[in-house]
Amino acid sequence: SLVKTVFTTVGAEKNGQPQAHLAEIRVKMVPQSERKISDTDLAREMKLVLQKRIAGAKITTATSGLLGDVDDDPIQYFVMGNSMDSVLFAANRLLESMSAVKGVMDAKTSIEAGNPEISIIPDRNKMASLGIMLGTLGLELYNAFNGNTDAKFRDGNNEYDINIRLDRFDRRSSADVENFAVINASGNPVKLKQFAKVESTESPTQLERRNRAPSVTVSCQVAGRPSGDVGTDMEQVIADLNFPESISIDYGGDLENQDEGFGSLGMAILISLLLVYLIMVLLYNSYVYPFVVLFSIPLAIIGAFWAMALTMESLNIFTILGLLMLIGLVAQNAILVVDFTNQIKSTGMELKAALMEATRKRFRPIIMTALSMVIGMLPVALAQGAGSAWKNGLAWVIIGGLLSSMFLTLIVVPLVYYLMDRVIIRLGWNKKKNIEIKENSEIL
Helix, strand or coil, X not given: CCEEEEEEEECCEECCEXXXXXXXXXXXXXXXXXXXXXXXXXXXXHHHHHHHHCCCCCCCCCCECCCCCECCCCEEEEEECCCHHHHHHHHHHHHHHHHCCCCEEEEEECCCCCEEEEEEEECHHHHHHHCCCHHHHXXXXXXXXXXXXXXXXXXXXXXXXXXXXXXXXXXXXXXHHHCCEEECCCCXXXXXXXXXXXXXXXXXXXXXXXXXXXXEEEEEEECCCCHHHHHHHHHHHHHHHXXXXXXXXXXXXXXXHHHHHHHHHHHHHHHHHHHHHHHHHHHHCCCCHHHHHHCHXXXXXXXXXXXXXXXXXXXXXXXXXXXXXXXXXXXXXXXXXXXXXXXXXXCCCCHHHHHHHHHHHHHHHHHHHHHHHHHHHHHHHCCCCCCCHHHHHHHHHHHXXXXXXHHHHHHHHHHHHHHHHHHHHHHCHHHHHHHHHHHHHXXX
């Protein structure tokens, strides 16, 4: 069996209020080690089965978070505008286009079909001529159709409300509302249809506002594709819809979280690169040779993306953390080659011979350090327990980056070192250094 427990709630809550037409089924699956199907696959299969067996039912699925609550939809768009009618029209267009995007499942809007209601549109000029105040009209309509409970009935120690309103026979249709008599200032009855227009309309099930503007949320679940890929397709869909300037769209859910997370992590990567460069400037007493070491980082990124492609991992917060860790891990391979080359050059050996000798003697330490870290990350990369999917991507990024850097550093870094050294000689920067050393020796 795949399911451990099932808990059903009839009259589930929505927006903090119980709804009689909603039901919620919470399914707890057996541990991941005892099943071969994921929670999203089971939810998708159960949705198809229930849709076939329960005619007319609208079924949506969602996964539970760490605290047991239901996670929000990963794809969310907030449609805002000047009026609710224009926002609803734009939201429905976006919903139709979203449903056609590959990977989108259970697309919906936060405002469902409206509730039927009767709207009364009074004519202020006619009301003034007939001697009817707007406040009086509202109070009489409220008492007639909703009732007045100011009067009480006392039975011993118990007290009951007495609700005074029109009989059910007199409040069944819009015609009853049109013929409702309102007493004017002169005490004469005036029918509502003489000074107001009565229409049958629909009202939204709820009212949303975002940035003090009417808003509707269009959201969906994602199946078979990363949220980022679906978001990229949705950007093109929104651009093709050509909404007027009065309609603005903001994104939320995973797209908003990824944008914030990627931005902060991208800044962290830039700062780490700068700090690595500055610390090597201090150690090498040169602004050029640290660039040679930094060339090992792109070599690691090649292997990281290669490993992500082979393992079908997406670029997310955890894989970006792996890239951040690679900056410090792979730089040591280039440091071993560059530092040993500088030591051999100081003894008077020619540049090409020094590079070949440094590569030969540092080959074994580089292989040993890289393989030891790769083997240490394998348990994390191959883990299959609950929650392991969050850590697998980070481990594969580190493994791929270390393997590519281990081999490519021994080829590319000596070549870059040689080119940098030729540039230094051509620009004459080495002569300035020799003059400074000679002057210092003369002073001594």
